[in-house]
Amino acid sequence: MKVIIAGDEHFLEEMDTLPLEVIFIARQPADLHRSLFQGGYDEVFIGFEPDVSLTVLENIKGTKNVAVVFDNIDQFKNYGETVFKLGGVPILLEDLKGRFTKSEAQKKISVPSKIVEQEIKKREEKSPIATDGAPKxxxxxxxxxxxxxxxxxxxxxxxxxxxxxxxxxxxxxxxxxxxxxxxxxxxxxxxxxxxxxxxxxxxxxxxxxxxxxxxxxxxxxxxxxxxxxxxxxxxxxxxxxxxxxxxxxxxxxxxxxxxxxxxxxxxxxxxxxxxxxxxxxxxxxxxxxxxxxxxxxxxxxxxxxxxxxxxxxxxxxxxxxxxxxxxxxxxxxxxxxxxxxxxxxxxxxxxxxxxxxxxxxxxxxxxxxxxxxxxxxxxxxxxxxxVFQEKQTIEKRRTGFFALPFFAKKKG
Missing domain, CATH: 3.40.50.300 (P-loop containing nucleotide triphosphate hydrolases)
Incomplete structure (x- = not known):
C-alpha cells in the first residue's frame, strides 16, 4: 500500500516499523500540500499534535482517504468527532499498528475502532456518496x-x-x-x-x-x-x-x-x-x-x-x-x-x-x-x-487501509 505520512518525529518512527510503501514524508504541515496533487498514493496518515493535525486536515479538506492518528484514547474521544466533520477518519495508533503487525487470528477491534466502524456505517447509510444520496x-x-x-x-x-x-x-x-x-x-x-x-x-x-x-x-x-x-x-x-x-x-x-x-x-x-x-x-x-x-x-x-x-x-x-x-x-x-x-x-x-x-x-x-x-x-x-431519487445504494470504492474490516461497510 502506497501512503503519504505527515507528523512529528515520534509518529514517523512508529510508522517506520510498519510494512508500508511510503512515497512521501512530511515533517512540517506545509510540506504535505506539495505531495497531494502528485497522486499515486492510496492513503494519507497524519500524526502531529492533535491541534496541529486538525489544522492540517482542515487545510486539505476534500482529499480522499485521510486518517488522523492519535496516541491515546483520550485524544481519540476529544478530537475524533471533529475529524469526522472535516472529512477524515480518526484512528488509534495501536489499532493502526495492530492491523499491520498481527496475524489475522490475533487481530482484535478495540473500542475506538468499533466507534469508527459504527460512525462510518451510519454516515454511509445516510449518505452513500453525495449529501442527498445521489452520485457525486x-x-x-x-x-x-x-x-x-x-x-x-x-x-x-x-x-x-x-x-x-x-x-x-x-x-x-x-x-x-x-x-x-x-x-x-x-x-x-x-x-x-x-x-x-x-x-x-x-x-x-x-x-x-x-x-x-x-x-x-x-x-x-x-x-x-x-x-x-x-x-x-x-x-x-x-x-x-x-x-x-x-x-x-x-x-x-x-x-x-x-x-x-x-x-x-x-x-x-x-x-x-x-x-x-x-x-x-x-x-x-x-x-x-x-x-x-x-x-x-x-x-x-x-x-x-x-x-x-x-x-x-x-x-x-x-x-x-x-x-x-x-x-x-x-x-x-x-x-x-x-x-x-x-x-x-x-x-x-x-x-x-x-x-x-x-x-x-x-x-x-x-x-x-x-x-x-x-x-x-x-x-x-x-x-x-x-439521479436524485436513486434507490439502490452506491458503495464507495475502498482500497488499502480503508478496506480493512473495521472500515468496510458490513453486508447483510
Missing part, C-alpha cells in the same frame, strides 16, 4: 461520436441545476478542440485570440488553495441562464489536447469540494483516460447507444474490451438515444445485445422530430426551452428517478 461524480460516455453524448451531458447538467443543486459540467473530450459542451450554453471559441479558462489551466492551480472559492471562480465559467450551473471548457488549441488522468483528477478533486455534483462529458474512445475515470472517479456512468446496429456493436465491443479492468459495471446506466418506436426493434433486445440492463422506459430517449426540426433554436439551452420537447421531458424524468 457522473460521467457521460458513448463508444461512438454523433449519438448525442454532449446533448445528453448538457441537458443533464441543466435539469440538475434547475433542481437547485450547485452543478459543474466539465468537458473532458481530450481528442476534440473547442468548447463543444460550452456552445450549448452560448460559449464559443473566440476569434480574437483570447479564450475562456479551460481544464488545462488547472495544471497551474496552487496545490494548497483548492478550498478557496474566490480562486476556484477564476477557473470556471458561469452560465447566464442557469445561476447554479458552471462549466469547465475544453482547450481551443490542438496542442493542448491529449491531457491525462492526473490533470482531470486534480480538477475534479478541486471542483467536488465546491459543487454538489460534477458531470464529466467524456471523449467517445476506449482511451486510458476514460478507463481511469471509470475505475477511480465516476460514481455513475451514463452509457449511450442508439438503435443503429453499428453503434450497438461498438458498445458491446467496448464493454468487452474494458472487461479486463476493475470497472464496476453496476454503476453503468444504459441510455438508448434516438429511439423510434415505429421502426426500431424492442429496446430490451438492444440492451441485451449491448450487455447492460435497461432501467425502465425512462432510459429510452425517443426520436424527437420537433427537437430535430428546431435543432438550431434548441441547441442553445435556456430555462425557457426545457420541457418543450419529448427529449427534454425525458431527461427531467431521468434526473428525478435515477
Amino acid at each position: 461524480i457522473i460521467a457521460v460516455f458513448a463508444p461512438k461520436g454523433g449519438v448525442g453524448k454532449t446533448i445528453i451531458s448538457a441537458y443533464l447538467a441543466a435539469h440538475m441545476a434547475m433542481s437547485g443543486k450547485k452543478i459543474v459540467a466539465v468537458d473532458v473530450d481530450n481528442v476534440k478542440v473547442g468548447a463543444d459542451l460550452g456552445r450549448r450554453f452560448g460559449f464559443f471559441v473566440k476569434r480574437d485570440g483570447t479564450n475562456y479558462r479551460n481544464i488545462i489551466d488547472f495544471s497551474n492551480f496552487p496545490d494548497n488553495q483548492y478550498h478557496q472559492w474566490e480562486l476556484v471562480e477564476k477557473y470556471i465559467v458561469r452560465t447566464d441562464s442557469f445561476p447554479n450551473l458552471s462549466l469547465v471548457l475544453n482547450p481551443p488549441r490542438p496542442a493542448d489536447l491529449g491531457y491525462d488522468f492526473k490533470l482531470v483528477d486534480k480538477a475534479v478533486s478541486i471542483l467536488r469540494y465546491h459543487f454538489d455534483h460534477v458531470i464529466l462529458d467524456l471523449s467517445p474512445l476506449p482511451s486510458q483516460l476514460n478507463v481511469e475515470i471509470f475505475t477511480q472517479l465516476a460514481d455513475k456512468v451514463f452509457f449511450l447507444t442508439t438503435p443503429d446496429p453499428g453503434v450497438i456493436d461498438g458498445a458491446r465491443t467496448f464493454l468487452d474490451a474494458i472487461s479486463k479492468y476493475d470497472i464496476n459495471l453496476t454503476s453503468f446506466h444504459l441510455i438508448i438515444n434516438m429511439f423510434d418506436s415505429k421502426h426500431d426493434k424492442n429496446a430490451n433486445k438492444i440492451a441485451h445485445h449491448v450487455g447492460l440492463p435497461l432501467r425502465g422506459n425512462v432510459s429510452v430517449f425517443p426520436y424527437d422530430s420537433m427537437f430535430r426540426e428546431k435543432r438550431i433554436e434548441m441547441a442553445l439551452i435556456t430555462p425557457k426551452i426545457l420541457n418543450k420537447s419529448n427529449f427534454s421531458r425525458q431527461m427531467d424524468r431521468l434526473v428525478k428517478e435515477h
